[in-house]
Amino acid sequence: MGIRSVLAKPFAAYIASQTRKWSLNPGAAQHKIFQHLIGRGRSTVFGRDHHFNDIRHYEDFKKHVPVRDYEDLKPYVEQVLSGKPDVLWTGKPEYFAKTSGTTSGTKYIPITKESVPNHINGARNALLSYVHETGNASFLDGGLIFLSGSPELGEKAGIKTGRLSGIVNHHVPAYLRSNQKPSYETNCIEDWEEKLEKIIDETLQTDMTLISGIPPWAQMYFDRIQARTGKKIKDVFPNFSMFVYGGVNFEPYRAKLFDTIGKQVDSIETYPASEGFIAYQDSQREQGLLLLLNAGIFFEFIPTEEYFNENPTRLSIEEVELGKNYALVINSNAGLWGYSIGDTIKFVSRNPYRIVVTGRIKHFISAFGEHVIGEEVEKAMKLTLQKFPEAEIVEFTVAPEVTPAEGLPHHEWLIEFSRLPADAQAFSHALDDNLRKLNVYYDDLITGNILQKLKITALPKSAFIDYMKSLGKLGGQNKVPRLSNDRKIAKDLHKLFT
Template sequence: MSLKGVGAKIFAKRIRKKIDKWASNPIKTQEKVFKSLIGQSKHTVFGKDHNFQNIKTYSDFAKNVPIRDYEKLKGYVNRVVEGEKDILWPGKPLYFAKTSGTTSGAKYIPLTKDSMPTHIKAARNAILCYIEETGKTNFVDGKMIFLQGSPEMEEKNGIMLGRLSGIVAHYVPKYLQKNRMPTWETNCIEDWEQKVDAIVEETVDQNMAVISGIPPWVQMYFEKLQQKTNKTIGELFKGFELFIYGGVNFEPYKKTFEKLIGKKVAGIELYPASEGFFAFQDSQNEKGMLLQLDSGMFYEFVKADKFFEKNPKRLTIGEVEKGVNYVMLISTNAGLWAYNVGDTVQFTSVSPYRVIVSGRIKHFISAFGEHVIGKEVDEAIRIGAEKTGVIINDFTVAPQVNPKDGKLPYHEWFIEFREAPKDIKTLTLEIENSLRKQNSYYNDLIEGKILRALKITIVPKDGFKSYMKSIGKLGGQNKLPRLSNDRKIADALTTIIDK
């Protein structure tokens, strides 16, 4: 074992003890975070507008601070963007993470001196927990690659602006710099396809040990490597031992990755976002990711099926239950308050608190009252693929309300396969049966002959890539929505298919 490996083991043990301490005292930990956030922000514009001076309890907070998404917080954010200080958080942010919103245009998420370290520590701690649990450290001496956005930034009223993954690139520790790939110049390439081609050239003759990124874009990298070398990733990178991923549910990609890699590789799932690094997989033996309760973020939860009611009940960490679909709200040391991240989560454990991301509150199908969510379609396609042996590259689902044949409406599944399926009927049936078992509303609509069985539309190879490219969202942190309640994506894909 190298000196770096020995040091990593010692450090990992120390950090794990710290994590276990706050994880075993979740309510007290969150109370401490809550008091700190209110205390530091009572003299900000937002704090004054929402009576922070008199907020003593969570109940006070819930009465004074309504649930907001970016659109509703935008008036305050715009003042920060214009260069005003002490608006949402004391002083000015260090950065804005720029993201593309669906309704708001560009979104500017503040990253402050207080919040920025939590992003870095969470990513580091995820790896340290893996080391502490498994004792494996060989990878720390190998080459590492992080597929991310460009680290180049611009200035806006004295505040640096860029993509989150690019901002984080500036914080890679010195002891990892020698091992890190690709080069700075390659990382700065804006065009995603050109960037991946350049990364392939730089890494093809290296023995990569750690590879990290959003699964669909790592998949593109792997496929280009395989096309160039005619080898599996495991044959090409014999020291490849750790895959770190996040951003989307990995299950639908699992079989594709197993085939591309050709050997078993350990994985660590992360739950990062511009608004905060919420959770990471702290154990290879437990389902779900450890919610970061000690990272300057106070969490609230609303049951997803109650979220669109006029005054939905807001719950704190001590009130949640396993297996329930919740909308997650955050208040943070970056100045977001009772902020709807847009994600839905389910707890897999409450001792400690571990979550899985079950979908997006705006990404669902309920054209007929069925309210099908992301977790359900992910599970259905996983079971379908497992039982039929097909390998799926990507998929999305939309309602077909007015079929041209005049028959009953249905859900249309657009699926891109790695290899064309031999038996599409069996796959359709397996997906349909799984969805009906999971969602009683959907089952009732089928039984009541309001809906007919789902239909699979095959998307040609690289069809989803073409779609993402057509809307300017190829690569980086961009993700294809699994579910839509309209035909916008479906119609665009149909155009690509008909070409």
């Protein structure tokens, strides 16, 4: 047993003890955070604009601070980007996490000195919870790989800027750096395929014990190793025993991933976001992810059916119900106030509070971590039709193809044209290019050869009318979703029309 695994066990016991304390008294933990946030926020531009001096309780807060998304918060972010201090939080942020926007392109999410530990400790404590529950810590002694974005950072208004995974890479604890892969130089490579080959070069002769990453990226890493060696991953890395993942639904990838590995390994699911580390799997025996109620975030929950109401119900942690879908709203020491991150969650336990992520508040595709939303596909189509005025469409829907018969995964656009474009291939390329411009995650996946360009399936006349008729949902308020994160609609359309 190595020094890391030996030292991890008492530390894991301490973290488990601290976790029990706040998780058994969640209301008090959230109240303490709420009071701290309001106290610090009073001296900010946002706090003065929203009468923080008059806020004493959560009910006061709801009266003065509306729920908002990035577009609503953007005027304040732009003040920070112009160099102004004390706008959303005291001082200036340590970082901006760049993430895909909706109408605004790239979003800049502030990460402050106070909020950095939330991102770092969440991932650390997920591992330590596993160590404490199972007694297994040997994976900490071997090679650890974190498949992430480049740690190279840019700058905006004197504030370091980059992808969240790259920012977090700078804060990996020193005691893990000596066995962390890939090297900094390799991690900075932007081209995913080139980077992947270098990662394999660095890890092939290493005793890899923990591998962390988004499932499709991890699958590609495993596939390339298998192609090089002709071996299952268990025979290449016999001590590989821990897979850490997050960002997408794991289920579509589970069977193939473990088949490639050649054995079952334990796994830990995490729920990181640019806005904060929300939750992690704290038990191998219990369902759901432990919601981090003591990590600088005060949570609010809106019943999904009320989300688009003018005055939706806003609930604190003590008011939620099991099995009900809620839109997640956060207030944090990064300076995010009444901020809807767009995710929907459901509580599966209240003792402690554990959640499962159920989707996005709007229709979306995130089979590969791209977070493509309806507004983006509609805008991409609109821009493409402007370039091809001879084309005309009746209806369309988009679905991911995770396991195509050949080639890389891709998005399939099922389109009913009333007038076809003169050049179908050029139309398809333009549509793909427009979506890449609107969504940086999708662009990254295409650039990195994780996905191939979208494919269009042209459907016959009246396809969508006949489809809705087959469901008994023709007319009224019924609509075909613009996109979905599974292939149910796509399969039904193929069955009927192709």
